[in-house]
Amino acid sequence: MSKPLIIGVDIRDLKVAKTGTRTYLEELCKEFRRLSSPDIKFQFIDSALPAYSGTNKLLKWLEHINYQVWKQVSLPIKSWRGKCDIVFCTDNFVPLIKLGYKTIPVFHDAFFFEMPDDYGKLWLWLYKKTALPAALSSPCVVTPTNFAKKQIARYTAISLDKLRVVYEGPKSFPEINISLLNSPNILQMFSLKDAEYLFHAGAMFKRKNIPLLISAFNEVKSSNKYPVLRLVLAGQLPTDKNDSDYLLVTNAIEQSPFKNDIVLTGYVSDNELAQLYQSALLYVFPSLNEGFGIPVLEAFKNQIPVLAANNTSLPEVGGDAVMLFDPFNSADMAAKITELLDDTDLRRQMIEKGTERLKHFSWHKAAEELIEIFKMAAGKAKN
Helix, strand or coil: CCCCEEEEEECHHHHCCCCHHHHHHHHHHHHHHHHCECCEEEEEECCCCCCCCCCCHHHHHHHHHHHHHHHHHHHHHHHHHCCCCEEEECCCCCCCCCCCCEEEEECCCCHHHHCHHHCCHHHHHHHHHHHHHHHHCCCCEEECCHHHHHHHHHHCCCCHHHEEECCCCCCCCCCCCHHHCCCCCHHHHCCCCCCCEEEEECCCEHHHCHHHHHHHHHHHHHCCCCCCCEEEEECCCCCCHHHECHHHHHHHHHHCCCHHHEEEEECCCHHHHHHHHHHCCEEEECCCCCCCCHHHHHHHHCCCCEEEECCCCHHHHHHHHEEEECCCCHHHHHHHHHHHHHCHHHHHHHHHHHHHHHHHCCHHHHHHHHHHHHHHHCCCCCC
């Protein structure tokens, strides 16, 4: 019997990731476990040491060191001991050292090059000195969209034929169990039960463009046509102030004549997030830059119409199932929101298109495509 292909999956990022990168790793691990067979085995490799995700400057520097020791020393040793054929990392960084295995990283986007001011100088330096050389020495690099593929090739020396596009899927939400929610539950807590609201979910990164969404909401409300309409913003404050728009967001809310209709929930659990999606009237995604945009698929899954920025990867992911707007023009955003609010039939049509569009994306499909990439990299692909 031939030796199974052994894939080492670095899961240390689950200690710190809380946004789309966490969803990516969690969902793939679920599918890898389902797809494990006598021919392909998965080893989920983690660090025994804790990972720091706070704001203390000294501890953040120590975490950088801890992270690099993991990637360049501990992970290679554990992978070698586990007799891994492939080491797969979903957080950009794979080991520079190859101890009998090949490495495959995931580059979710080109943000390090497009928005360098949003990252600390040390992190940028480490990225250029370790992540890029390790990716260049890997047989291929996984990326989530054709847009991201082109941007990564543009800013790095990674060739287009080495970059492999694997589409992502929506988050697997739990069945809503009211008894498991905090008392009162999330809708009651913010007086959203039976309310009409626009919804946005995501951390308060600068690129998320939330202040302009608030401006557009102000314009919609100023018409006096929607007296009960509210705006709900769910998401965690980034620990890195370089990349945070939190103060701009809170200032925009405070200055809004409709500030009592704007809800800032902070971090919410998966159960609470599912409730917020399922009770929303519209999902609005004004981001200035996305490598993929999982919330588009999450909104499709929860059957609410989606309005999205007409840039980067969002048209590729949303297709004809989203209504696009100019993310630099609050009047255009407000006009598109108003159009959907006023047209029940259009909202129904968009929900139907979203349901159909979602069929193109699943984590099971993504995992199967990744397995074929692993086999190719290990020289075990079918001819």
